[in-house]
Amino acid sequence: MPAGSPPTQTSTTGPSTTGPRKHDQPHARARLISEHSAIIAGQATTLGVTFEIDEHWHLYWDGQSDSGLPPRIKLKLPEGFTAGPVQWPAPKRLVVPGPMLDYVYEDRVTLLIPLQASTMVATGSTAEIKADLEWLVCKDVCVGGEATLSLALPILSAGQDVVLSSDVKTLFAQARNRLPRQWPMDASAPKLEWSEDRLIIRAADAKKLAFYAGNDGVPLADAVTQGEAMGDTLALNLDWPSGAGSSPRVRGVLELWPRDAASPSTTMLYAVDLPVPRDNSTTTPPPSGSR
Amino acid sequence: MAIGGLALGAAAYEPPKDAPKDSAAHKDHAKVTAKVGEKAPDFTLTDVDGKSWKLSDATKAGKIVVLEWYNPDCPVIVAHHKDAKTFNELHTNYSSKGVMVVAINSSAEGKQGFGKERNAESRKEYGIEYPILLDAEGAVGHMYGAKTTPHVYIVNKDGVLAYAGAIDNQKKDGKVNYAKAALDELLAGKAVTTAETKPYGCGVKYSSK
Numbered sequence: 001m002p003a004g005s006p007p008t009q010t011s012t013t014g015p016s017t018t019g020p021r022k023h024d025q026p027h028a029r030a031r032l033i034s035e036h037s038a039i040i041a042g043q044a045t046t047l048g049v050t051f052e053i054d055e056h057w058h059l060y061w062d063g064q065s066d067s068g069l070p071p072r073i074k075l076k077l078p079e080g081f082t083a084g085p086v087q088w089p090a091p092k093r094l095v096v097p098g099p100m101l102d103y104v105y106e107d108r109v110t111l112l113i114p115l116q117a118s119t120m121v122a123t124g125s126t127a128e129i130k131a132d133l134e135w136l137v138c139k140d141v142c143v144g145g146e147a148t149l150s151l152a153l154p155i156l157s158a159g160q161d162v163v164l165s166s167d168v169k170t171l172f173a174q175a176r177n178r179l180p181r182q183w184p185m186d187a188s189a190p191k192l193e194w195s196e197d198r199l200i201i202r203a204a205d206a207k208k209l210a211f212y213a214g215n216d217g218v219p220l221a222d223a224v225t226q227g228e229a230m231g232d233t234l235a236l237n238l239d240w241p242s243g244a245g246s247s248p249r250v251r252g253v254l255e256l257w258p259r260d261a262a263s264p265s266t267t268m269l270y271a272v273d274l275p276v277p278r279d280n281s282t283t284t285p286p287p288s289g290s291r
Numbered sequence: 292m293a294i295g296g297l298a299l300g301a302a303a304y305e306p307p308k309d310a311p312k313d314s315a316a317h318k319d320h321a322k323v324t325a326k327v328g329e330k331a332p333d334f335t336l337t338d339v340d341g342k343s344w345k346l347s348d349a350t351k352a353g354k355i356v357v358l359e360w361y362n363p364d365c366p367v368i369v370a371h372h373k374d375a376k377t378f379n380e381l382h383t384n385y386s387s388k389g390v391m392v393v394a395i396n397s398s399a400e401g402k403q404g405f406g407k408e409r410n411a412e413s414r415k416e417y418g419i420e421y422p423i424l425l426d427a428e429g430a431v432g433h434m435y436g437a438k439t440t441p442h443v444y445i446v447n448k449d450g451v452l453a454y455a456g457a458i459d460n461q462k463k464d465g466k467v468n469y470a471k472a473a474l475d476e477l478l479a480g481k482a483v484t485t486a487e488t489k490p491y492g493c494g495v496k497y498s499s500k
Contacts, residue, residue: 064489066438066439066494067438067439067492067493067494067495068491068493068494069367069491069492096494097399097496097497097498097499098438098494098495098497100438100494100495100497102494136366136367136493138493138494140402140403140496141364141403141493141496142365142366142367142493142494143366144366144367144370
């Protein structure tokens with residue numbers, strides 16, 4: 001096995017089914033990629049599932065869209081390999097007739113999955129990694145897609161050269177660029193003000209703010225009109241108590257467009273995971289560590 | 292301005308400060324009045340055979356009613372009617388116990404799944420044995436806040452909304468059918484433990500106007 005040879009990829013479509021709903025990979029084509037060309041026992045890399053999406057069509061983020069379904073990934077890993085949770089790049093908002101609010105991906109998205117090789121994996125062999133995928137891709141209509149993808153990752157010995165796969169570098173960079181960062185623990189953090197069932201977020205340097213409601217958080221009462229605002233203030237009415245459990249939290253992603261941005265597409269993305277204060281206090285304890 | 296499922300570069304709808312009441316996406320739709328724990332909003336709709344169906348007629352006759360928001364061409368609906376017979380089974384297993392299942396299609400004219408013909412045809416295609424009601428104006432869909440197909444609502448014998456949300460928890464192992472669980476509890480005279488969940492499926496195809 002030549003050192004540093006890139007992983008090979010085969011793509012087979014899932015079982016075909018009758019009827020119009022599963023067309024293999026209609027309107028979105030999936031690839032399974034690896035950030036590095038090989039892996040060394042005891043070390044890690046990142047896998048990616050990249051979807052190339054037809055114009056006007058979209059896939060769904062793993063959050064509180066009013067409709068749709070995020071892609072489902074089932075990894076089949078050989079002995080000695082473990083995968084971390086999927087990392088979802090931040091989505092964009094899409095208002096659809098209803099009106100309803102969905103959080104979607106367009107054009108292209110790469111979902112990232114950390115992969116760890118134990119120290120026991122056999123050097124000189126190849127890890128066969130499989131991914132069963134199912135997704136819903138929609139325009140104004142929705143179509144289901146599915147694919148079974150595989151990737152052969154050479155396992156090298158310590159000291160051998162493991163290089164970044166150059167052809168997919170951009171895909172990983174684009175995905176990482178859209179991962180939310182940890183909520184700042186210093187004065188630069190946006191200010192939070194709670195009152196009754198309302199959370200007001202203020203960021204002095206922002207010309208636009210948007211909040212994307214994530215899973216297991218209190219839903220927004222009106223994501224369509226309140227989820228995004230021009231200026232430095234975002235006021236969110238929360239759908240609480242009907243949508244809350246015993247320890248409600250606001251979860252999701254805050255996107256901030258800075259006033260003095262180097263380019264129009266430069267934004268800040270923060271992971272949000274805040275406990276809803278029970279006593280309607282106007283200040284909040286610092287947010288707990290985010291994902 | 293049509294706000295369809297096409298983003299075309301617009302990241303989101305941002306309402307102008309003095310938006311007229313009938314501008315797109317702010318049309319004065321019927322407000323959502325359905326709320327779990329309260330009386331389910333009554334309605335009358337026509338089915339694909341032209342017959343009229345009224346919710347309170349069913350509940351006054353002592354029925355528990357399961358509403359399935361439906362679109363014959365949504366892949367999630369197809370999965371529940373072809374691969375699995377999720378809703379037909381509710382009908383088959385529970386109608387002798389006083390439960391009535393009814394599908395409601397709120398697809399607007401011109402949208403996927405719209406119309407008497409397509410829905411009548413789908414009834415044969417999927418072997419659906421219960422009524423399919425047509426709500427092309429979307430009035431009932433908006434009253435209930437129906438977002439997805441399927442979106443399930445269960446009305447108890449007193450006409451109170453006892454469950455709203457997904458048909459199941461989507462898991463392949465350890466699948467929980469929320470509608471079945473709710474029906475079993477209602478039939479045993481108990482309160483519904485999981486009364487509200489987040490629904491999943493394709494978006495209901497309301498009018499863009």
